[in-house]
Amino acid sequence: MKIIVNGEPADTAAGTLAGLLAELEMADAIVATALNGDMVRAARRGATPLAEGDRVEILAPMQGG
């Protein structure tokens, strides 16, 4: 299934957002996630299915001013 992860085209076999994070070896990472522009809380990732063309954002703490 083709989706967009952090602005880049990606191919995934994962059925859920939690599955995608595991696929990307970020299951235990400190990240926040959004699907198609809306936030998905960590607790909801396992119950959030992915569909063809979905836009996923995976954000982490970063330097800022």
Place this chain on the structure above:
Amino acid sequence: MDAMTHKATASVADPVTFYGTDVTSRLLLGTAQYPSPAILAEAIRASGTEIVTVSLRRESGAAKAGQSFWQLIRDLGVKVLPNTAGCRTVKEAVTTAEMARELFGTPWVKLEVIGEDDTLQPDVFGLVEAARILSRDGFQVFPYTTEDLVVAEKLVSAGCEVLMPWGAPIGSGRGLNNPYGLRSMRAHFPGIPLVVDAGVGLPSHAAAAMELGYDAVLLNTAVAKAGDPVRMARAFAAAIAAGREAVIADPMEVRDMAAPSTPVMGRALLGS
């Protein structure tokens, strides 16, 4: 207030209170653009700051840079003020704030809604709307705003208990572009913590902000891009403390004409 009362009631060690949280350091420091993580950590320690700003960015699968950065910040034991830097719409800023709250575990957010590319000037219309939405949702909003008093009133009505007007455009290092406007803001909001945020380039700019009666200064580039960021962090801490001390000391009135500081009485009559 007379001078004796001043001395009796105020001290540079007095905390400033942001949403019920007391901090003693009146320097808030950004964490971006340092030469290395080690220098960032050393600059934070040298500055004495208790609050650092952080952001949220896309995490790359391979590098996972965000994880090590977050570990570094946590090890320093400072409070974090997440920002919504780069957001251009209300929706973007609100969603970013929600994600930051989950990630950093704090209701604090430095709210930026950018309206213009050359100056990175806040979109004050979007800012007020986003501040209202976030305050209602339990956030404690630190809005990055201008010195416009009407906007400031609307931010306070929206629920903001702190205001952060710019000194000058972000990263410009120009200092305080509009001291008159900043002074007016101080006079209009005597009970609201005011922080000059952005545009500060030199310790003297930060001291000037404190001398206007501001409660704190938020800066980043001036320290991060100095030749020696750690030394500059120390210089800013000293300048901010000096400016604060000066306000408590109650400065003299400015006058147009000279007035001799050395007593005239007892002056010798010399020469022909």
